[in-house]
Each structure stands twice: as structure tokens, then as C-alpha cells.
Amino acid sequence: MQKADIVEHHSHAVLRTISTSLPFPSVIKLHRYISLRHTSIELSRKNLLRRDGNKCQYCSNSAPPLTIDHVIPKSRGGLDTWDNLVCACVKCNNKKGNRTPKEAGMNLLTIPKKPHYIVYLKSLHSVVETLWRPYLFMD
Numbered sequence: 001m002q003k004a005d006i007v008e009h010h011s012h013a014v015l016r017t018i019s020t021s022l023p024f025p026s027v028i029k030l031h032r033y034i035s036l037r038h039t040s041i042e043l044s045r046k047n048l049l050r051r052d053g054n055k056c057q058y059c060s061n062s063a064p065p066l067t068i069d070h071v072i073p074k075s076r077g078g079l080d081t082w083d084n085l086v087c088a089c090v091k092c093n094n095k096k097g098n099r100t101p102k103e104a105g106m107n108l109l110t111i112p113k114k115p116h117y118i119v120y121l122k123s124l125h126s127v128v129e130t131l132w133r134p135y136l137f138m139d
């Protein structure tokens, strides 16, 4: 029984068996949906910096050392969550101190949120195969 179709294949490679040869698959379409359970992205300093492109979310400075800022300060009930943590340079983090961005008169460049799994996958691969690009929403 056929379980998958080849959607894209490498033009220069072939898969050979004893009796047949097939194009070497690059993108396949499964006939049945397979649920991916382990798709939650770990909330870590590394992943926060990756989400924010290693840029301060207040001034876009990318010079290290970069810190993690609680948008709503921890001392005021701010949680360790994707939507309350942003990458910040030392200067901005010190300037903001124990205040909200509004109180400090500092605007966030982007609204922080949990990255989509596909965005995360893209960030893991510095070079993505050309054939995969349309399927990772990169074109």
C-alpha cells in the first residue's frame, strides 16, 4: 500500500532497490495526517534571543552582552512567559529598570509572542534547501 507521494525530488539523485529506481525525495506528502506532539518550543534564553533576532527589542542594538527583560517587571507580577520576555541591551534594561515600557517611555519594536513552530524550524537551519522554501512559507 502506498503511504506517501513524492512532491519534490532531487534532480541529481536516484534511490535504487533491487527491482526498481525512484527519484530521491526531498518533499513528500503523507496519505495520513501524523500529529506532531512535541512541537512546543522551550522557553529559554537561547530561544528568546533567536526569536528576537539577537536584537534589543527597544533600540535594535545587537551588540553583546544582551539581556532578557521582563516587559512587566517580575516584582510587579510579570511572568516568565513568551509574551513577557524580550531581548534587551544592557543600556535599555538599566534605563527601563523596574518600570513598564509605558512608564519608562520606551516602545517595544515588536509585540512579543510565542514563535510559531515553523518559524522556529526555519531559524534552526541557516541554509534551507531551495525545494523546501515554499513549504516553509519562505517564498
Ligand SMILES: [Zn+2]
Residues within 6 Å of the ligand: 056, 057, 058, 059, 060, 061, 088, 089, 090, 091, 092, 093
Ligand atoms: Zn537597547
